[in-house]
Amino acid sequence: MSKVESGPHAAVSARNLRKAYESGRIIALDDLSLDISEGEFVAICGPSGCGKSTLLNLITCIDRPDSGSLRVFDRNLTRINDLSADAFRANDVGLVFQLHNLLPHLTALENIQVPMLGQSGSARDRSQRAAGLLQRVGLSDRMNSLPTTLSGGERQRVAVARALANQPRLILADEPTGSLDSTTGERLMDLLMELRDSMQVTLIVVTHEHGVAEKADRTIRMLDGRIDD
C-alpha cells in the first residue's frame, strides 16, 4: 500500500506504527501505515495474533505506539497525555467490545448514560438522550432491564447505543458479532451500517467473518503486524 498523503477529511492517519510487547520479543505492529477517510466503513481482517486489537487500542488511545505517528481527526495521538486521551475517548470515540462489557448492576438505559456522566446537561437530559439511543437500536421496551435479562444480541445493541452516547465521530468495534449467532450478528452489522449512514460516523470493525467484510467500503487485511497487500 502506497503512502497516501491524508487529505482534509482523514479520520485516521497512521504512519510507521510500531508496538512491541514483552520487551520487544513480541512485535504486535510492525511499521504499519494506514489511512481511513471520514465516514468510511472499514473492515479489518486477518489471522489471530496479527495485531488487529493492538491497532484498535492505539486508535482509541487505550494504548500508545512505541514509535511512528498517529493522527485521528487532526488530533495527534502519538504523545497525547492521559487526561486528553480520556477526553478523546469520551467525546470522539465509541467502542463496541467483543463481549458487551455492560455494567451488570445498571439497567440498559443507565448503562448508556455511563459515558455521559462527565458531560454537561442535567441527569434528566442525559436520560432522555439515552432513551433516544435505545430507540434507535430498537430496544425502547427494554429500558429498565438489567443486562442479565437481555439476550446476547440485545446486549450488543445496548453496547452499540452506549458507544453512541456522546455522538462520537468514530466507532470502533472489535469482533462485535463474535459472541453472536450468524443471523443475530448480521442484524447487528446492519444496525451499525444504518447508524453509520444516518449519523455519518466513521466505522472500523475488526472481524473474522466474510459476511461482515463484504459489507464494508474497504477491507484491510493484516498479517504479522503489517498491512497485507
Next chain:
Amino acid sequence: MPTPDKGLTLTRMIWRTLHRQLVRTSLSALGVAIGVIAIVALGAVAKGLRASVQGSIKSSGSDMMIWQAGVAADIFSSLDEADTRKKLAEFSEIQDVAAGMSHLIRTPGARGVAALQIIIGIYPGEFGQQAQEPLDGRRFRTPSEIVVGYRFAEKQKLHVGEPIEIEGSTYQIVGTFRSGIVFYDGAIVMHIDEVRRIKIADGRVTSFNLRLKPETDPIELGKRIEARYPELAAIADESQYNKIDQGLEASDDMVGAVSFIALIVGSLVIANTMWMSVAQRTREIGVLRAVGWPRRRIVGMVLMEALGIGVIGGAIGMGLGVLLAELTRSLPFSWQFMDPIYPPSIFLRAMGIALLLSLVGAVIPAIRASRIAPVEALRYE
C-alpha cells in the same frame, strides 16, 4: 413505551454498587458501626455524668461545694464538721451551709436490690438534697425516718409508709422525691447521724453545699477559701470537679481512646472491603476508563462508595449506641449513676469519625482503582 427516569448520576451508580454487594456493604457498615456505638454510648454516659455532677453542685440553690482537698475520689472525702464550719464562717459571703455525708452500703439483697447502694446523710433542718418538695409523703424529721429518691422507689417497688432494713436497723420510708440528679434520685436520704453510725465516722462529713449572698462570684470565693485553707477543695462548677475526682476526665479520655481505636479498626475494615471490591471490579473499572472516565472520577467513585458505607455504618451505630446507653439505666448498681444525655455534638462527632475513617480507609484502594488501565476492559480470559 416506558418513560426514562430521573437519569443516572454518580451517586445513584454508587448506591447501586453498594446495594449489589449488599452483604459486603452491611458487614463493613457494621464494622464502622461498632466504633460509632462505643463513641455514642460512652459519650452519652460521660455527658450524663457531667450533667449530674453539675446538678449536684447546684442542687437546691447551692452555689458551690466544699470537699477535702487531695482525695483520690469524691467518696473518700472526709472533713471534720465543727472545724470546717468554723473555717467557713470566716467568709461573710457564705449565707447558708448544708452538711452532707454519703456512703456506699451493701443492701439486703431482697427483691432484687442492688449489691451496693448510695446512702446520703443530711440534717433535716438544713437546705440540701431533700429540700425539694416531696413527690409523695413528707420530709424526714427523726433518725428513724428516711426519704428515698423516686428511681430507688421504683426500682425496689417500695412505697411511702413501708419499712426498710438497712445495716441491721429498720427505717420508715416517709417520703419520695425527685431532684433530677441521677445520684440522688437513686439514693436513700436519712439523718446524717445514722450515716455516721453506719460508716463509723463520728463528727465527720463528706462535703458541704454552700449558698452564697447575691453578687458573690463563687469561683473567686473558692480561690480565696483554698488559698486560706489548702486542705479544702472548693468546687463551683463541674469543670473543677477534677480536684476531687478524676472520673469525669477518665470518661472523657475513654471516649477519646475509643474514638481513636474506632478510627483505626474502622479504617482497616473499609480498606479491606474497598480493596477487595476494586480488585473484583478490575474489568468494570477498565470499561469506565475505556469509555472515557478520567482517573479522578474513578478515585471519586471509590471514595464515595466508602463514604456510603460510612454513612450507613454511622446511622446504624448511632441507633445502637443510644440503645446501649439506655441499657445502662437498668444495669444493677450503675443505674444509680447513669443518666445518659444526647447533645447533638455526640452524633456529629460520631458521624464525623465514621466518615473520616471511611475516607482514610478508601484512599489506597482508590489509588489502586485509578491505576487500572482501560485495556483491562479488553481482556477476555
